[in-house]
Amino acid sequence: MYAKAREFQRKAPRQARARATVEVLLEATAQVLVERGYAGLTTTRIAERAGVSVGTLYQYFEGKAELVRTVHQRQVARAFDALAHKALSTEALAIAERIEQMLRALLEVKSARPSLSMALHATMLELDGPAYLERTISQTQSLVGSVLENHADDLRGVDLDLAAFVLTNAVDGVIEAAIATDRLADPHLIEALTRLVLGYLDGASAKLRVSGSNATSPG
Amino acid sequence: MYAKAREFQRKAPRQARARATVEVLLEATAQVLVERGYAGLTTTRIAERAGVSVGTLYQYFEGKAELVRTVHQRQVARAFDALAHKALSTEALAIAERIEQMLRALLEVKSARPSLSMALHATMLELDGPAYLERTISQTQSLVGSVLENHADDLRGVDLDLAAFVLTNAVDGVIEAAIATDRLADPHLIEALTRLVLGYLDGASAKLRVSGSNATSPG
DNA sequence: CGCTAAACTGAAGTATCCTTCAGTTTGGTG
């Protein structure tokens, strides 16, 4: 493609001015990406939006792909940190409560810039394909896995690795759809997610015992 | 962009020869998309792969976007039809059994061309953004919704619309991840998905009752 | 066989985009 073998390393910003420029470039990338998609993401446009010349952009980044990946990494890190933090601060709680709190935290983070979240997801999928999902989710997955392990006593008979995989991606799928359909704020969403996770862990083996043991009041 | 206001309608293929050409073009699009992603999807390359000249391509399609959308529509239709068919043929069964069968059918369809599935997902997300998700999933969602309604008696107290939304997207998220990590063939996957869905419907209210109403051991 | 419409060809025109680098401006420092 365009990217020939690159010979020299990009510069790292030394002065404060330069560090600010890098920040501005990243933010500009995020904005343009949301507004015009990856197809409309142009080095020129990014530079323009950043109020900087194209040359400057190339001084710190290999091109738009690296810009996007950097923005994405930050976004992912933010979400992961929030989740990890919540996981720690709720270590003493019962699993049900803990999971709800973690889901709540996750929703909160994702609510910050939903459209950016979506745009990044789509773009990274296009840029790095399956490898992207693998990388990104494996982190969260192992975090979830270790949380589940903390409650192993309550989860006898549950394949924790499988559970981490299924639950992480199930929740992710729902949240992604919620973003797309603008349902993130729906107060029922958090309930539903909690129910989804706990329901799985509770393990409705194969038989539905809803209208049986569970005396749900009819009306 | 490139696509100025188009003035004349694309031709519809009249002769069998032309209809075949259209098919070849669609298949070529699918192949190139999988191999090089949307960024590497070029009208020239599509035509080349199809063994046809570029001009021919533009005789039937507005450009690569329309090609991709057409391929995607077919793929979605295939999956939806399989699901709808299964939903009908299992109408008499209990909900648990029915859901498992439908999930099995869905997995089978998705297993056909996993990488195409992924590539299309990524590309459509980039092309049409949220609107794509909305459109595509709403179909499946309403199918799921009506299936759930058939078993309304067993599902008292469940918000069926919400359930359809959550379950459809949760399952979708897991399957997408399974494709990316090459776990589609994992025999545990179908179990897990079934458990996910039934667990939600079963509605583990808020309390975990896993290991025999295990009084939450202190630790 | 001869004719018409459908189908097909592919070189050419136009539009961007990417990326570099020689030159200019700015910050820090003795």
Added chain:
DNA sequence: CACCAAACTGAAGGATACTTCAGTTTAGCG
């Protein structure tokens, strides 16, 4: 204040890509 390195500029070179259309080939048919 003078100087060096860091930071920044932006026009220009190079590479495709998209799309059209005038011309050629082919299918169907009387």
